[in-house]
Amino acid sequence: MPPFSHTWLPFIYLYGVGGIFFLIxxxxxxxxxxxxxxxxxHKYWYRVLIFxxxxxxxxxxxxxxxxxxx
Amino acid sequence: xxxxxxxGTSTDWLVMVVYFAVIMxxxxxFGRYNRSTKDFFFGGRRFTWWLIAFxxxxxxxGSHSFIKYSAKGFEHGFSSTMTYxxxxxxxxxxxxxxxxxxxxxxxxxxxxYFEKRFSPSARFLATILLMFYMIGYIGIGFLTLxxxxxxxxxxxxxxxxQTFSITLMGTIIVIAVITGIYITFGGQTAVIFxxxxxxxxxxxxGFLLFFLGVSYLGGWxxxxxxxxxxWKLPLADFNKPSSFNFVGIFWxxxxxxSIGFLFMNMGLIMRFMAxxxxxxxxxxxAFNILFMLPLSAVVVGNAGWVGKALSLxxxxxxxxxxxxxxxxxxxxxxxxxxxxxxFIMASLTxxxxxxxxxxxxxxxxxxxxxxxxPLKKYIKEKIVTQKVTxxxxxxxxxxxxxxxxxxxxxxxLAFKNFPTVYEAHGYFHSTLTPPLVIAIFLGIFWRKFTPAxxxxxxxxxxxxxxxxxxxxxxxxxxxxxxxxxxxxHPYSYIRALYNLFVCGLVAVxxxxxTKWQRxxxxxxxxxxxxxxxxxxxxxxxxxxxxxVVSGISMGIGQDNILGIWLLVLLTFVMIFLVxxxxxxYVKYDEHTNTDGLTVWSITKAKELFKGGKLNEKExxxxxVKFKMKEGEDxxxxxxxxxxxxxxxxxxxxxxxxDARAYLxxxxxxxxxxxxxxxxxxxxxxxxxxxxxxxxxxxxxLIAEKEM
Numbered sequence: 001m002p003p004f005s006h007t008w009l010p011f012i013y014l015y016g017v018g019g020i021f022f023l024i025x026x027x028x029x030x031x032x033x034x035x036x037x038x039x040x041x042h043k044y045w046y047r048v049l050i051f052x053x054x055x056x057x058x059x060x061x062x063x064x065x066x067x068x069x070x
Numbered sequence: 071x072x073x074x075x076x077x078g079t080s081t082d083w084l085v086m087v088v089y090f091a092v093i094m095x096x097x098x099x100f101g102r103y104n105r106s107t108k109d110f111f112f113g114g115r116r117f118t119w120w121l122i123a124f125x126x127x128x129x130x131x132g133s134h135s136f137i138k139y140s141a142k143g144f145e146h147g148f149s150s151t152m153t154y155x156x157x158x159x160x161x162x163x164x165x166x167x168x169x170x171x172x173x174x175x176x177x178x179x180x181x182x183y184f185e186k187r188f189s190p191s192a193r194f195l196a197t198i199l200l201m202f203y204m205i206g207y208i209g210i211g212f213l214t215l216x217x218x219x220x221x222x223x224x225x226x227x228x229x230x231x232q233t234f235s236i237t238l239m240g241t242i243i244v245i246a247v248i249t250g251i252y253i254t255f256g257g258q259t260a261v262i263f264x265x266x267x268x269x270x271x272x273x274x275x276g277f278l279l280f281f282l283g284v285s286y287l288g289g290w291x292x293x294x295x296x297x298x299x300x301w302k303l304p305l306a307d308f309n310k311p312s313s314f315n316f317v318g319i320f321w322x323x324x325x326x327x328s329i330g331f332l333f334m335n336m337g338l339i340m341r342f343m344a345x346x347x348x349x350x351x352x353x354x355x356a357f358n359i360l361f362m363l364p365l366s367a368v369v370v371g372n373a374g375w376v377g378k379a380l381s382l383x384x385x386x387x388x389x390x391x392x393x394x395x396x397x398x399x400x401x402x403x404x405x406x407x408x409x410x411x412x413f414i415m416a417s418l419t420x421x422x423x424x425x426x427x428x429x430x431x432x433x434x435x436x437x438x439x440x441x442x443x444p445l446k447k448y449i450k451e452k453i454v455t456q457k458v459t460x461x462x463x464x465x466x467x468x469x470x471x472x473x474x475x476x477x478x479x480x481x482x483l484a485f486k487n488f489p490t491v492y493e494a495h496g497y498f499h500s501t502l503t504p505p506l507v508i509a510i511f512l513g514i515f516w517r518k519f520t521p522a523x524x525x526x527x528x529x530x531x532x533x534x535x536x537x538x539x540x541x542x543x544x545x546x547x548x549x550x551x552x553x554x555x556x557x558x559h560p561y562s563y564i565r566a567l568y569n570l571f572v573c574g575l576v577a578v579x580x581x582x583x584t585k586w587q588r589x590x591x592x593x594x595x596x597x598x599x600x601x602x603x604x605x606x607x608x609x610x611x612x613x614x615x616x617x618v619v620s621g622i623s624m625g626i627g628q629d630n631i632l633g634i635w636l637l638v639l640l641t642f643v644m645i646f647l648v649x650x651x652x653x654x655y656v657k658y659d660e661h662t663n664t665d666g667l668t669v670w671s672i673t674k675a676k677e678l679f680k681g682g683k684l685n686e687k688e689x690x691x692x693x694v695k696f697k698m699k700e701g702e703d704x705x706x707x708x709x710x711x712x713x714x715x716x717x718x719x720x721x722x723x724x725x726x727x728d729a730r731a732y733l734x735x736x737x738x739x740x741x742x743x744x745x746x747x748x749x750x751x752x753x754x755x756x757x758x759x760x761x762x763x764x765x766x767x768x769x770x771l772i773a774e775k776e777m
Contacts, residue, residue: 001299002299002300002303002307003307005307005308005309005310006300006303006305006306006307006308007303009308010305010306010307010308010316010317010320011305013308013316013317013320014156014305014316014320014324017320018156018158018159018320018324019159021159021160021325022158022159022160022162025159025160025161025162025163025167026162028162028163028167028515028669029162029163029166029167029669032668032669032670032672033670033672033673034166034167034170034669034670034672035162035166039686041349045165045166045352048356049161049162049165052158052161052356052359052360053158055360056155056158059155059364060155060304060305063148063302063303063304064303064304064305066302067148067299067302067303067304068299068303070294
């Protein structure tokens with residue numbers, strides 16, 4: 001079994017530190033009015049942005065589990 | 071390390087020559103859509119999202135090449151995919167910050183943004199840094215192309231009784247000549263369509279190679295079970311080895327690289343600007359990152375994974391000490407039949423050429439916008455008609471493309487001694503992107519960010535980066551996350567974190583001391599000799615910069631740590647002097663210089679783009695036939711009823727395109743709604759619009775209101 005530094009630590013760091021950048025981005029575009037959730041199209045894009053983040057979290061988690069146990 | 075030559079057969083060479091001829095003819099055909107520099111560089115802002123999304127594949131795959139990812143796939147396994155799957159964190163900033171700003175402000179280059187947002191001096195410095203970045207990127211592209219082609223060539227050849235060795239640099243020069251010819255006559259529309267075709271071919275040949283490789287090994291189960299667990303993990307070890315570790319690559323690629331790629335890469339930005347609207351640009355970007363990049367990661371890395379499996383099964387066939395940068399060619403040659411190998415190699419080299427020609431086109435755009443035009447304005451050239459100006463600029467753009475190609479070849483010298491292309495690219499990104507990344511990023515998202523702060527972060531940031539690069543064991547080590555320092559190439563990746571930190575520190579410090587700077591300047595201005603004092607302070611800052619640079623080259627700090635901190639202290643004094651000089655000389659109004667230019671005023675940017683109040687009522691598209699009208703009126707005229715269907719009013723912006731969706735907007739124009747008429751289903755356009763749209767008389771058009 002590879003060490004924690006090669007399995008889940010990079011994953012936690014990637015989505016922890018990367019997640020902070022992502023969150024700051026989401027807050028700024030909302031606060032600045034660049035994304036206006038009253039508009040149908042913007043609401044769609046807001047969902048796409050959140051979906052993308054979760055999509056990549058699942059993507060990496062799946063491949064780590066596959067490498068370790070499959 | 072084992073190196074290969076003469077790989078491939080004459081059939082492979084024949085396939086490669088035919089492939090290149092077809093691609094070049096295909097690109098040249100679309101050269102006829104260039105009627106001005108706007109078309110040459112931006113493709114006329116007309117394309118639909120899917121066309122741009124697929125054309126970006128060839129650019130992205132080319133720049134993050136087969137060679138370097140196969141090399142890392144061979145050395146470290148599936149973690150070679152890391153850099154393709156870490157771009158989402160900055161996508162909110164891009165889709166709703168930078169993308170609408172660059173489209174709505176109608177800027178033609180990143181330095182132009184710096185002039186509007188800050189000052190002409192900020193534009194000047196940004197142009198220098200950006201040209202370094204782009205030309206370095208072209209150099210990396212040429213280096214990769216040379217490394218891809220070298221294993222196919224013999225070690226030497228004989229001509230007229232003389233024997234000539236085939237070297238890496240010689241190969242690169244020949245490739246550069248071919249690339250230069252193509253881009254000089256094609257322009258952006260040619261690049262987009264060539265890349266579109268190559269994007270499909272690349273995905274096909276990459277997956278074909280993976281399929282052939284896995285079949286050669288005996289199927290998926292055999293392939294999966296041969297590879298060690300470490301090779302199957304999608305992320306590298308946190309901090310070792312120094313040549314490939316997660317945390318270093320996260321800061322170099324995931325942060326500096328992602329922002330650099332999305333915000334600074336003029337080649338990519340010009341693609342998004344070629345989409346017909348901001349929403350189409352968003353779709354292209356999101357689709358590319360969510361789906362095309364993960365697929366591309368497999369396409370570019372799989373030869374390395376198959377190579378690793380082959381080296382474990384049959385070390386005589388693929389020796390474990392094979393040069394990593396050659397593994398792609400070696401594996402492709404083993405698993406593919408003659409002819410198929412030629413096809414795979416042709417698609418690889420053509421993709422790399424796509425990256426390089428996109429970058430050359432983009433760098434020429436920067437030259438025209440930020441050097442050529444300001445220079446013409448400065449020397450007050452005689453005013454001529456727009457047509458003549460356009461013709462002259464198109465010629466200058468073509469000459470610039472040639473010169474940039476030559477500079478790209480020269481820049482290869484800076485990278486060719488790195489063990490792999492991957493490390494050369496990593497070092498390049500860590501070193502050249504941080505000052506511009508910080509400047510663009512804070513410029514877009516922080517209204518308080520001033521010209522003094524941006525210029526100080528350029529000058530001071532570069533000085534602190536040079537000190538850090540000279541004494542990495544002292545200055546970069548605190549940021550290393552436990553990565554061991556490699557003496558010959560210290561901290562190739564994690565230096566990005568140090569560089570981002572120092573540039574950010576300067577930017578934030580100078581912004582937060584703006585009040586103090588203004589008060590100091592006010593006090594100085596009260597003195598009679600304030601002009602002389604400021605000239606003296608500016609000269610002192612230049613002298614200090616030179617002292618820091620020459621102090622480093624003389625080895626101050628080599629043996630004592632005090633010397634290093636003295637250099638750092640001197641740099642900070644210089645930074646404050648630079649900030650005072652900028653505050654004194656540059657006219658800056660926070661309201662005017664940020665209106666429509668930051669994420670906080672996107673609506674204003676949209677209004678400025680339209681030139682009037684926005685009409686955001688939702689309408690429908692209409693299908694129309696066109697008729698020609700006389701005169702030079704630039705508006706286009708629909709019937710009252712058609713305008714109602716589109717929810718449009720006179721003065722709104724309209725997009726008109728050929729009804730055939732598969733053309734992706736190639737035949738289309740942007741215009742303004744003029745006074746309506748009573749002929750339903752008919753639109754009246756003028757001769758120029760007809761020519762620009764390259765419309766066909768018998769074909770129907772689709773019209774939609776933009777805003």
